[in-house]
Each structure stands twice: as structure tokens, then as C-alpha cells.
Amino acid sequence: MAAALVGGALLSSFLNVLFERLATREFVNFIRGKKADKWLQKMKNQLLVVKVVLDDAEKKQITDSNIKEWLDLLSDVVYEVDDILDEVSTKAATQKKVSYSFCDLFKKKKIVSKLEDIVGRLDDILKQKESLGLKLNEAENDQPPEPQPTSLEGRYGMYGRDKDKEAIMKLVSEDSSDSEAVSVISIVGMGGVGKTTLARSVYNDDKLTQIFDLKAWVRVSDRFDIVKVTKAMLEEITQKPCTLSGLNSIQHDLLDKLKGKRFLIVLDDVWIEDCDFLSQLAMKV
Incomplete structure (x- = not known):
């Protein structure tokens, strides 16, 4: 999936897809746990930071090979996040047919380990953005602020809780x-x-x-x-x-x-x- 989408200006759009998939019920249910939540939330925060400098990076990569290399490294990490999501989707579909087992627990630990590794790599990548002179996405700053939930109930109500x-x-x-x-x-x-x-x-x-x-x-x-x-x-x-x-x-x-x-x-x-x-x-x- 990532290979078909990531490239040039499409990386920003692909990140939006990743955020949607990271919030799906099947992924949240499978990855749930104190340690997993910690690494997953940190990775989301890192990807949000990446997103606000991405437009500037994609423009400057044409004339700056260092930024092009930075984007290549970032794309590699995005590929791996997508692979994890595919792995969890496959596992979630399997769990509908068979009971939860020790193998599933081992698989979850491996995925948490991968998340920890990705967070470390993203941390290294983000440390480079200042030295590369990457600026905040102006289009992002011009957007209206994110809607803030209030005490008023939504039109669809609550189900299953x-x-x-x-x-x-x-x-x-x-x-x-x-x-x-x-x-x-x-x-x-x-x-x-x-x-x-x-x-x-x-x-x-x-x-x-x-x-x-x-x-x-x-x-x-x-x-x-x-x-x-x-x-x-x-x-x-x-x-x-x-x-x-x-x-x-x-x-x-x-x-x-x-x-x-x-x-x-x-x-x-x-x-x-x-x-x-x-x-x-x-x-x-």
C-alpha cells in the first residue's frame, strides 16, 4: 500500500491515511496496553510534527539533496508504520476465527518493540529539521483551529457503552x-x-x-x-x-x-x- 502512495507531495496525504488507520477499532483493541499506548502516542506526536514541516521539505528537496535524503529516511519509516498496520489488520481478521493465544501475545510484544524502534528513528529524523532549515507549513497555520468537543451530545448518540x-x-x-x-x-x-x-x-x-x-x-x-x-x-x-x-x-x-x-x-x-x-x-x- 505504501509503495503505491508515498512519493513526493503524496507523503503528506499518506500520513493522513496513517492517522485514520491508527485510530481504527481493530488496531486500538489489538495494541491496547500501558507500554503500547506510550509508544503509540509518542509516534503519533512525532508524525504530527513531521506533517507541519512536510510541505516546506517537499519544496526544498528539488534544490537541496540533504532534504531529499531526509525525506527518503522519513519515507522508509512511514513504510514500516504501514507494514505494522497491515500486520495488525491481518491478525485482527484471524482472531475472528480463532481464540486469543500465547502466540498472539508474543506477536503483540513484537509489534510494541517495532513501535519503540520507530519512535527512536523518528526522534533522530526530527532532530535534523532545524539544521535543514525546515519551516512550519503555512497552509497548516492558516487552517481554522481544530474543533473542541463540548458537553453537548452529538447527533449520533452513544452505542455499545x-x-x-x-x-x-x-x-x-x-x-x-x-x-x-x-x-x-x-x-x-x-x-x-x-x-x-x-x-x-x-x-x-x-x-x-x-x-x-x-x-x-x-x-x-x-x-x-x-x-x-x-x-x-x-x-x-x-x-x-x-x-x-x-x-x-x-x-x-x-x-x-x-x-x-x-x-x-x-x-x-x-x-x-x-x-x-x-x-x-x-x-x-
Whole structure:
């Protein structure tokens, strides 16, 4: 598949295809695991960085042989990512006919090892982009920002996650019965598996109006800014703009609004390294 598509300006288009395939259910289910998730997410981040300098590289390769060589190295890595996806697709189709076995576990470990190797090679490739003078894709910068999911439910609703929702609703109800307790419930998984959809379904359930005095939905994203996130939480709770600028003042104002009340705050798109902030907040309230 890669051999037919990768070449010249088509590499950028092929990366889009890779991102779609990396988010498919069959790949996510097969590769699922703490170590696998770590390497897969890092590889996705690296490919996103590649994508924003790709247009500049493809233009300059005509007159700069070093950039042409850089693109060749990048193409080789892309071939291997595509090969891994083909391997997983074949394995997923086989698993529909036979049960999961020790061989499958061994195969998964081999794929995780390949991902780790690809991440290392991509890291080396990306270190060269500054010395090659590659610039950000201007067309990419001109595009409108990526849509941010909100608490409003989508037109298609949620399917196949009823048991997951019931389990979370039970946790929410039990935790809220103790007025002195503040709990953090995590919905963890790779991108594209429906974490936001599941949280949104719980957030909009009518039963919660009988449990909580306050609700707030805040999107965190990959660039964690504690001041921005805390301010957004306060503005969601009060439904008023926050004019404070210092983190200490914002936190004290937020805690003042939350004390003595039962509240549900959904922080969407939180990365694992940012969870210390949630624990700190829970301890202070």
C-alpha cells in the first residue's frame, strides 16, 4: 500500500491515511496496553510534527539533496508504520476465527518493540529539521483551529457503552453520598475509543440534577496550563468571566465557590502527567 502512495507531495496525504488507520477499532483493541499506548502516542506526536514541516521539505528537496535524503529516511519509516498496520489488520481478521493465544501475545510484544524502534528513528529524523532549515507549513497555520468537543451530545448518540456508563453512574452516585469526600474518576484509553462521548453521556444524564448542585465541563488538551484550566473551571461554575490573573487568587475563588456544595467537574482530554493537579485540587476542597 505504501509503495503505491508515498512519493513526493503524496507523503503528506499518506500520513493522513496513517492517522485514520491508527485510530481504527481493530488496531486500538489489538495494541491496547500501558507500554503500547506510550509508544503509540509518542509516534503519533512525532508524525504530527513531521506533517507541519512536510510541505516546506517537499519544496526544498528539488534544490537541496540533504532534504531529499531526509525525506527518503522519513519515507522508509512511514513504510514500516504501514507494514505494522497491515500486520495488525491481518491478525485482527484471524482472531475472528480463532481464540486469543500465547502466540498472539508474543506477536503483540513484537509489534510494541517495532513501535519503540520507530519512535527512536523518528526522534533522530526530527532532530535534523532545524539544521535543514525546515519551516512550519503555512497552509497548516492558516487552517481554522481544530474543533473542541463540548458537553453537548452529538447527533449520533452513544452505542455499545451502556455497561460502562452504568458503572460510572454508580461510582458517581456512591461518591456523592459522602458530602465530605471528593473523588476523581478517570476514563482512560487511547485517542478515538470514545472517552469524551462516554463522559458526555454521563454529564448530560438527567439523574445528575438530583445529585449535584454544580456542574462544569472544561477541555484541557495537550498543552496543560494550570492557570488557564483553573480559570476555565471558575468561569464554568459562575457563568461569569474571571478577571483574576494570579493562580493563587483564582484557586481560592474557585474553592470558595465549591465548598459546601456537591459538584461534578469533567476535565476532557487530560494527559496522564497532568493528573497530579487533579489530586491537589481534590485534597484542597
